Amino acid sequence: MSSHSTAMDKPKIGITIGDINGIGPEVIIKALNDNRILNYMTPVIYGSTKAISYYRKAFDLNDFNYTHYRDNKFTYSKVNIVNCWDEMIEINAGSVTPEVGAASFKALQKAVEHLKEGLIDAVVTAPINKNNIQSEEFKFAGHTEYFTENFDGKDSLMFLTSEDIKVGVVTGHIPLKDVSKNVTKELIIKKLKIMEESLRVDFGISKPRIAVLGLNPHAGEEGLLGSEDGNVIKPAIDEVKNKGKLVFGPYPADGFFGKGEYKKFDAVLAMYHDQGLIPFKTLAFNNGVNFTAGLSIIRTSPDHGTAYDIAGKNVANESSMREAIFMAYDIFKNRSEQKKES
Known part of the structure; x- marks a missing residue:
């Protein structure tokens, strides 16, 4: 300006x-x-x-x-x-x-x-x-x-943003023991919609690419380490993908950040507070911003x-x-x- x-x-x-x-x-x-x-x-x-x-x-x-x-x-x-x-x-x-x-x-x-x-x-x-x-x-x-x-x-959507990385969370300020029952297909879809629209309208990204993290270690390892990834998260991703949106996952959270996978996406949707905020604050501590999208x-x-x-x-x-x-x-x-x- x-x-x-x-x-x-x-x-x-x-x-x-x-x-x-x-x-x-x-x-x-x-x-x-x-x-x-x-x-x-x-x-x-x-x-x-x-x-x-x-x-x-x-x-x-x-x-x-x-x-x-x-x-x-x-x-x-x-x-x-x-x-x-x-x-x-x-x-x-x-x-x-x-x-x-x-x-x-x-x-x-x-x-x-x-x-x-x-x-x-x-x-x-x-x-x-x-x-x-x-x-x-x-x-x-x-x-x-x-x-x-x-x-x-x-x-x-609690949306943490910086030049290099943007992370939203499905569940925000709730105790960890309540996370899995609050992670529902409907809620994930709702948060993905808010995130996708915010990336377009608020950040000017015309076709945003969004990565979704799994809830369990190794994104559930085919159901061996928890069923939410296959039964709840995957169907939510598929439904949004079928509407023509560029949504991918669920990814195991540890390797995703460790290998720098996040750099291939415009934003990442995490399932709970610390899953998203720990990597975000590690990567963007002095210049991160918390934005309430939606x-x-x-x-x-x-x-x-x-x-x-x-x-x-x-x-x-x-x-x-x-x-x-x-x-x-x-x-x-x-x-x-x-x-x-x-």
Whole structure:
């Protein structure tokens, strides 16, 4: 996109501050510290000017400038901050407090409200603590489930993406002992549909090639090591393949990554959380992005957590946050192009 377009045309990318005792504020400030980002978008931070200025000062990042969001007006050539709570909340990097959990939820709520009103074009979520955020209003395993419930509510796909590898999971935040009964033919087909469509619409890949991993060691070894691969996964793949989609598998997960097979595909569908996330984070740790595919809105996040152990030390790496912000921008552009063409 040329930076000559008018400021009003630039997408407004919301960024929720996450847990202010974690590394969220630090990676947000560092990712937005390069003013060139304003040539492409108007970043809108949902959180608190106090928290941002606290970390800006603590880390001596005085070049980082922002403006208050007031009177329902965004300032297009600057980073905007929407204050989402009024009370004084003590910042104590690395500690887990209920007040900070409640604050991270307020930031999330405000961003969702603005998304629903069409005031922002996409949202990037900094990490929350999945325990201290729980309340009467937030009873979710994480961001993915919360956004799915708030937008369309049907189904979504936890899609981890980077330049080199994209991995989706059939089952997300559930205990391992519940995985096999949740892996159904219907669910695999649903996730494959979301993944295939997202690769086309959000990532601009016209005929995506998708690999599907088996559930059991050696993809069940012809039923010797479990029947799901032959009875559930294979029929799901065949059904999607018969509709003309390029879907292959099931592949034994270990050799698939070990031999670099993933490089021959545009994306990989794993059966459960760690099966997909361990290879993904090993291969793409600093620049991976978690994208919630299948929703009407665009939501990305860095692929790391609150990292309390390094919070407040000015050593957090902002690459994943920067990638998440630019991916939200790219997906917005791709979807806008698609709309024009249709």
